[in-house]
Amino acid sequence: MSVEAASTSSWQSEYRERVEGVLERFLPASDSPPARLHQAMRYAALGPGKRIRPLLVYATGVAVGLPPAALDGPAAAVELIHAYSLVHDDLPAMDDDDLRRGRPTTHRAFDEATAILAGDALQVLAFESLVENTSLPMEPAHRLEMVRMLAHASGTQGMAGGQAMDLAAVGRLLERSEVEEMHARKTGALIRAAVLIACAAAPGLSAPKLKALDRYGTTVGLSFQIVDDLLDVLGDTALTGKTRGADALRAKPTYPAITGIAVARERAAELAREGIEALAGFGAEAGQLREFAAELVERSR
Amino acid sequence: MSVEAASTSSWQSEYRERVEGVLERFLPASDSPPARLHQAMRYAALGPGKRIRPLLVYATGVAVGLPPAALDGPAAAVELIHAYSLVHDDLPAMDDDDLRRGRPTTHRAFDEATAILAGDALQVLAFESLVENTSLPMEPAHRLEMVRMLAHASGTQGMAGGQAMDLAAVGRLLERSEVEEMHARKTGALIRAAVLIACAAAPGLSAPKLKALDRYGTTVGLSFQIVDDLLDVLGDTALTGKTRGADALRAKPTYPAITGIAVARERAAELAREGIEALAGFGAEAGQLREFAAELVERSR
Numbered sequence: 001m002s003v004e005a006a007s008t009s010s011w012q013s014e015y016r017e018r019v020e021g022v023l024e025r026f027l028p029a030s031d032s033p034p035a036r037l038h039q040a041m042r043y044a045a046l047g048p049g050k051r052i053r054p055l056l057v058y059a060t061g062v063a064v065g066l067p068p069a070a071l072d073g074p075a076a077a078v079e080l081i082h083a084y085s086l087v088h089d090d091l092p093a094m095d096d097d098d099l100r101r102g103r104p105t106t107h108r109a110f111d112e113a114t115a116i117l118a119g120d121a122l123q124v125l126a127f128e129s130l131v132e133n134t135s136l137p138m139e140p141a142h143r144l145e146m147v148r149m150l151a152h153a154s155g156t157q158g159m160a161g162g163q164a165m166d167l168a169a170v171g172r173l174l175e176r177s178e179v180e181e182m183h184a185r186k187t188g189a190l191i192r193a194a195v196l197i198a199c200a201a202a203p204g205l206s207a208p209k210l211k212a213l214d215r216y217g218t219t220v221g222l223s224f225q226i227v228d229d230l231l232d233v234l235g236d237t238a239l240t241g242k243t244r245g246a247d248a249l250r251a252k253p254t255y256p257a258i259t260g261i262a263v264a265r266e267r268a269a270e271l272a273r274e275g276i277e278a279l280a281g282f283g284a285e286a287g288q289l290r291e292f293a294a295e296l297v298e299r300s301r
Numbered sequence: 302m303s304v305e306a307a308s309t310s311s312w313q314s315e316y317r318e319r320v321e322g323v324l325e326r327f328l329p330a331s332d333s334p335p336a337r338l339h340q341a342m343r344y345a346a347l348g349p350g351k352r353i354r355p356l357l358v359y360a361t362g363v364a365v366g367l368p369p370a371a372l373d374g375p376a377a378a379v380e381l382i383h384a385y386s387l388v389h390d391d392l393p394a395m396d397d398d399d400l401r402r403g404r405p406t407t408h409r410a411f412d413e414a415t416a417i418l419a420g421d422a423l424q425v426l427a428f429e430s431l432v433e434n435t436s437l438p439m440e441p442a443h444r445l446e447m448v449r450m451l452a453h454a455s456g457t458q459g460m461a462g463g464q465a466m467d468l469a470a471v472g473r474l475l476e477r478s479e480v481e482e483m484h485a486r487k488t489g490a491l492i493r494a495a496v497l498i499a500c501a502a503a504p505g506l507s508a509p510k511l512k513a514l515d516r517y518g519t520t521v522g523l524s525f526q527i528v529d530d531l532l533d534v535l536g537d538t539a540l541t542g543k544t545r546g547a548d549a550l551r552a553k554p555t556y557p558a559i560t561g562i563a564v565a566r567e568r569a570a571e572l573a574r575e576g577i578e579a580l581a582g583f584g585a586e587a588g589q590l591r592e593f594a595a596e597l598v599e600r601s602r
């Protein structure tokens with residue numbers, strides 16, 4: 001772990017705890033009917049996780065002058081979309097994974113039908129989180145823009161589309177540009193949305209600053225996925241909670257499989273640098289975002 | 302078919318064609334990538350269907366003084382949620398159906414992974430339909446209220462919750478009140494939302510009228526599902542496009558299985574009458590809604 005990571009973990013732990021508290025409140029109680037569905041939703045959303053997307057929402061909030069309390073709904077929303085996507089991606093008909101973050105996947109811990117429904121209901125809850133449960137008042141037009149962004153990042157131009165491209169690519173040799181396009185949709189779109197969704201509520205954010213943050217979200221999103229691919233090849237199962245080389249075993253198209261490990265590492269670092277450079281017009285208020293990008297490349301899980 | 306049905310089919314065909322045109326425009330092109338996902342989405346959403354929910358949106362619009370052009374987004378949204386729910390309900394891990402509306406189910410025509418993703422993406426598109434693609438301008442606060450209603454009707458208090466209760470009930474003998482609760486969530490919530498979503502955009506709708514329309518949506522939703530259960534037992538596969546007795550074969554809890562066919566028929570008719578009576582405070586502008594409720598009980602598919 002880098003020196004920055006050690007010195008800056010406090011704000012990250014704070015946001016992580018914060019969003020976990022929000023999720024805890026938003027998710028339906030595990031003893032209210034249908035209890036099994038609610039239990040599966042909680043299992044999927046409250047299990048161990050890095051909470052990367054909510055962290056980005058809150059950290060972007062600092063950069064654009066919004067307090068965390070204004071962003072609890074959006075922070076929960078992006079995490080719920082992420083959680084739902086993991087549940088569905090792990091299904092037997094998709095990646096057929098038994099292990100996720102060191103625990104049985106949702107369809108293993110419950111059953112397949114419950115996992116499908118839990119994913120469906122987590123997606124709904126994400127949209128609900130943007131329109132209900134608001135700690136602070138917000139313009140309806142801003143909220144609506146957030147719904148639009150979340151939908152765009154989740155649909156066929158975003159996550160669902162990226163997953164479809166991923167499935168279609170199994171066993172095929174892709175061009176580097178094709179893998180980048182797939183990653184941009186599958187993982188990048190939601191990470192970018194985490195940044196933009198916080199911008200949507202920022203009063204008087206200038207167009208150049210919005211553009212800079214968009215650039216940051218896009219580069220950091222791709223960098224994150226390349227590191228993920230690298231960890232799949234090189235990572236320690238005990239740390240990642242996933243089976244090492246699982247993607248390679250399924251002949252999934254990963255970045256290092258196409259470019260080699262050294263080039264993939266360099267590309268991830270380059271993208272993180274580009275993300276930090278995009279924030280040149282910001283002062284100390286973008287410090288958390290800069291740290292986040294710098295640490296991304298150093299992470300081990 | 303009843304006399305009313307024959308004489309009033311023109312507005313229904315008009316709305317049906319209208320929403321199909323809207324869906325055709327909203328759905329992603331079948332030749333844009335990821336093409337297979339887009340094709341599955343179109344297959345699921347544009348196949349033969351009664352378009353009950355969009356009809357209710359438009360007909361409620363007439364009752365509250367809103368032109369169809371103001372309701373194209375909401376009409377498409379409720380149909381997209383319905384279409385996605387059918388795709389997921391038909392999956393092998395759920396009801397394992399091969400036939401839907403006389404055609405292979407989506408996972409049969411494509412594959413399971415694509416069907417899961419197509420359902421996911423149709424759900425997103427539903428929310429997108431409420432915030433984008435607007436024929437007429439609408440208050441952001443009204444749109445937001447629609448998002449809230451659609452989310453509530455689709456989540457664990459609505460459709461997804463009802464489907465979970467349905468799965469949990471297989472092989473168990475339920476009380477009549479339990480079946481009504483399950484139906485209220487699984488089918489009723491979205492039908493009610495089709496009515497309420499049109500009310501959300503109506504300028505100056507009085508509280509008593511809103512309450513009356515809510516009552517109408519609730520009773521008609523339950524009546525619709527009881528008739529569906531009856532058709533499963535008594536219907537002609539050639540007309541319904543489903544395997545006759547499929548629910549009974551799976552020991553699914555249906556209304557007639559608990560009350561007997563005569564009582565179920567009477568209950569469906571009673572609920573439809575209640576729906577029509579709820580509209581007593583309306584004049585001719587609620588004519589389509591009255592006709593809709595009257596025909597509901599007479600339908601043969």
